[in-house]
Amino acid sequence: MTRPPTSRDLARLAGVSQATVSRVLTNNPKVNPETRARVLRVLEEANYIPNALARAMKTGRTDTIGVFMTRVTSPFHAELLDEIGRVLSALGLHMILWNIEHDPEESVGKMIQQRLVDGFVLTSATYDSSLHTIAVASGTPTVLLHRGIDGLDCDQVVGDNWQGAYDAGRYLAEAGHTDIGLVTLEHTGNTSRDRDLGFRAALADAGIRIKPRNVLTVGVPHADGHAAAQKLLSAKKPPTAIYTVTDLLAFGILDGARALGVRVPGDLWVIGFDNTDLAAWESFDLTSVEQPVHAIVETGIDLLRRRIENPDRPAEIITLPCPLKIRKSTANTPWRS
Amino acid sequence: MTRPPTSRDLARLAGVSQATVSRVLTNNPKVNPETRARVLRVLEEANYIPNALARAMKTGRTDTIGVFMTRVTSPFHAELLDEIGRVLSALGLHMILWNIEHDPEESVGKMIQQRLVDGFVLTSATYDSSLHTIAVASGTPTVLLHRGIDGLDCDQVVGDNWQGAYDAGRYLAEAGHTDIGLVTLEHTGNTSRDRDLGFRAALADAGIRIKPRNVLTVGVPHADGHAAAQKLLSAKKPPTAIYTVTDLLAFGILDGARALGVRVPGDLWVIGFDNTDLAAWESFDLTSVEQPVHAIVETGIDLLRRRIENPDRPAEIITLPCPLKIRKSTANTPWRS
DNA sequence: GCGAGGGATGAATACGTATACAGTGGATAC
């Protein structure tokens, strides 16, 4: 391996100018079919691949999308990432993955301006982060997936978290539960906020009051769900159902219940949010509000591509329904009927 | 936002030549401290970020590493990816992530030659894939993590799967198990092969014969583990312990056992491989052979960087120990003692 | 006072491609 061949080398080999080789590469119609065939043959033989950097510098397109994400080890995020990878790769686009937890924010801001990517996908927008602001201000096409920011002039595709949460609440209320636990997160973003407020709204509409001691605001990890369950279930009069805002927390709650010998759904119903693959596992069999990951990603990337083509499009905010997926962590029959 | 400012624009602003700006950017010592200060001030004010593409074209360095991976939704792979992201980002390197399942192999081969990256990390090398061959042949620095290829002249960092599997087998043998199930994968790579053969070797050394009907070769997903457990445990004389080559399969086995009402570890011991985060969850509490993910990634990326600096280094193959992590899916006491 | 040397800077160029521009040759129309 010395220096990889350039279009100029191949032009010499094929007896044409570098410009003609370039024209062949870009499918420029103004090339004689015979010449094109000859050049293509030479390219083939030399196993030539254009230098993506030089091409990108000239065209301003890198065919690369920057994806910002947190906690890949979280099941839902892994599924989201997988889907993003699938969609991008089907379009012939590369993906640069940045983890905002690892990268200090200012350095992320720098990356934004390096013109390495044609567009950004943000999956973890939170109010206390300036990332989306920087991204949008940089003028680089940007789409927010999964988590939105109210009032941000930027394409956004999110699940209808409020409605999904509302449906979960109504489901519990209609099943006859009155003592209901809510394990929630800080409202650092749209998602957690709506998943919290929608649920409360449903209970309020059903005339059910949530006892303050049955509401716990916890952190993201599985262990926090576990601890929350221990706390809620060791009360004198524990709740008969617990709703929580992510599957990961729901798994922790199920584990906490199991550790205490609390049977699900006999003694306790549990509902999560995201409907991750794990929710279908026998260990959990978790009733969960489904996020339409496939549709979110497909739609979002499509918006992003259209914005790359035409940066002046008005921003669109698309909300997709989140249906409740019922499994065995809640019963098909009314509570204690 | 019109055109982002270039080093030439800033040179004009600072009253110096573009060359001097460039020298400041690259920390070239041959710049007068006063000039440097002045230029830096201008750069700061303009919020200037160098065009990474132009820089890369000139230097041949993109500060980007290409990572090839499959199935990000698999818990172990997610942890591996997370760790790779952490290490790369700490070094100021970007990561382009390619999923070999989504990308047809030939297109991956093309990406390899586009010179978009300084090096490759392959995490899913299998015998039937030509990816590693293409990567190595392309002359781009490459390191194989987690899965190795025997005899490939390329840096490799892998866990000692054989020894880890052997330890798991000896542990079961010493505990007094004689009817042992093995749920394994096709030997498509080093990893699955060694995790299979090492276990068999331990049992052979202990004088234990595995009944052919207690050996199942299955696919990767959780559901396959579930089905395997159902099959093994519904036999007239089911095994008293099952070892399997990934945690994901072990979770499936635990779920299958749970569905049949088989108690773990009372009626059945289960051992997995990878010691993923999920293994510590209450639902599973899985005894598992630990992969030293952190060390594997840290060591591997270090090798890769050294190879990028010096492409003529001899290839190193590093094997790191995989200790057995004992949890409650196996008892601390001998079997049925 | 003068030459040598070194520090600091600017001018020029190269990286590999895409593309505007300027030909060139042949065919067509008169």
Added chain:
DNA sequence: GTATCCACTGTATACGTATTCATCCCTCGC
């Protein structure tokens, strides 16, 4: 025969940076 046009191809340039080379000025030693 000439003018016009078209299809095709080559020449030259630009993208934004890093770096080589040449230049300039100042200092120092004699």
